[in-house]
Amino acid sequence: MNHEQLPASEKTASRAAPAVILSLANSRANARPSGVTMSTGLGLTSTATTTAGQDLGMMKLRAQQIVRSGAGWFIWIAAMSLINTLITAFNGSIHFILGLGITSIVDAIAQHAGHAAIVPGLVIDIIVAGVFAIFWHFGRQGAKWAFIVGMVLYALDGALLLLLRDILSAAFHVYALFMLYRGLTGITMLQKCQQAELMMGAPINPR
Numbered sequence: 001m002n003h004e005q006l007p008a009s010e011k012t013a014s015r016a017a018p019a020v021i022l023s024l025a026n027s028r029a030n031a032r033p034s035g036v037t038m039s040t041g042l043g044l045t046s047t048a049t050t051t052a053g054q055d056l057g058m059m060k061l062r063a064q065q066i067v068r069s070g071a072g073w074f075i076w077i078a079a080m081s082l083i084n085t086l087i088t089a090f091n092g093s094i095h096f097i098l099g100l101g102i103t104s105i106v107d108a109i110a111q112h113a114g115h116a117a118i119v120p121g122l123v124i125d126i127i128v129a130g131v132f133a134i135f136w137h138f139g140r141q142g143a144k145w146a147f148i149v150g151m152v153l154y155a156l157d158g159a160l161l162l163l164l165r166d167i168l169s170a171a172f173h174v175y176a177l178f179m180l181y182r183g184l185t186g187i188t189m190l191q192k193c194q195q196a197e198l199m200m201g202a203p204i205n206p207r
Helices: 010-031 051-088 101-113 116-141 145-165 167-202
Strands: none
Touching: 051 101, 051 116, 051 145, 051 167, 101 116, 101 145, 116 145, 145 167
């Protein structure tokens, strides 16, 4: 699974971003480049050859990457859940711990009930996976509600796994929730960049 490793300086991004972006907006308003290297606290620097607007564009691009990377976990959760369902249907022995616990329970019930319950169980699993695909779709567009609702449901799913004593899957749920939370914080950074764009009077389109 591909996901980005953020620099260590981004651990304080949520605290530094508002002040940094306001500083960039003021610098852009003054329209004078600085000859002194300035660290933004987000792994970005402003030099004599880099304008404040370019720095803001880089910050906006980085925020977009964080949001999309975090939202990507929703589609992986949906995909792995359906793959687990297919593996169970064909009596396989492999199980992906990123998948949902609720779909695994549905699969177990369907198998125990017999062949007549396999198709209804598959339909339920597709619906559940589809909900997480919706979270992915809106989350990557910067919708906070998609991250929040999705994280709550996934946390409840992890609690269900704990009740079933599936410790390994529950522990991986915690890690996935952390990655989703990072995506959520990226939305805040992106909103600050958009506010700074309004202060500058024109949008910054990162290249």
